[in-house]
């Protein structure tokens with residue numbers, strides 16, 4: 001599904017990683033590990049096509065993502081370290097906006113969905129008035145709405161409580177079972193035993 005081929009990234013004259021190669025197939029989850037500053041977010045941004053590697057390329061379904069980016073973007077769901085949630089809008093407004101800009105015309109029943117994520121009674125409150133974990137939950141609603149095959153997630157567990165972490169990993173399992181793939185960074189170990197878990201560790205390079 002996804003191939004990272006000979007990818008090199010240099011930031012502020014420091015080579016974060018060089019000639020990196022790995023693949024991610026349907027049904028697989030890959031955890032990017034490594035210390036602060038090793039280059040995990042930089043790699044995720046390259047994989048998502050938001051920045052260009054100094055060398056090498058990303059291939060999706062055997063094609064360079066730069067050549068077929070629109071097609072790739074339809075299959076990709078990226079949730080960054082910064083959640084991409086508009087703090088002035090409510091959870092409901094955020095979700096509706098996201099559905100709209102992604103071309104989803106049928107709006108599912110959003111109240112039960114937000115309830116599943118522990119946001120009962122908070123649907124109409126501006127997100128800035130929610131706790132950090134609740135704000136993260138609003139960002140993660142996209143994982144229940146999107147039909148993207150490839151999820152690229154930067155620290156998705158940040159600020160979540162234990163139940164939130166378990167619930168999210170349950171969603172990961174469903175996604176993998178339905179043929180999706182996940183590339184994520186996390187500083188904490190996954191608590192669910194995923195059959196198809198791989199790890200790539202980036203060392204801090206000086």
Ligand SMILES: Nc1ncnc2c1ncn2[C@@H]1O[C@H](COP(=O)(O)OP(=O)(O)OP(=O)(O)O)[C@@H](O)[C@H]1O
Pocket residue numbers: 011012016034035036037038039040041042043
């Ligand atoms: N836009 C940028 N311009 C210049 N340097 C950057 C930029 N973004 C990141 N860097 C540098 O690249 C290095 C790697 O950063 P990156 O965010 O990829 O690390 P990380 O492994 O995700 O770290 P963390 O675990 O702290 O999130 C850092 O030294 C950082 O200063």
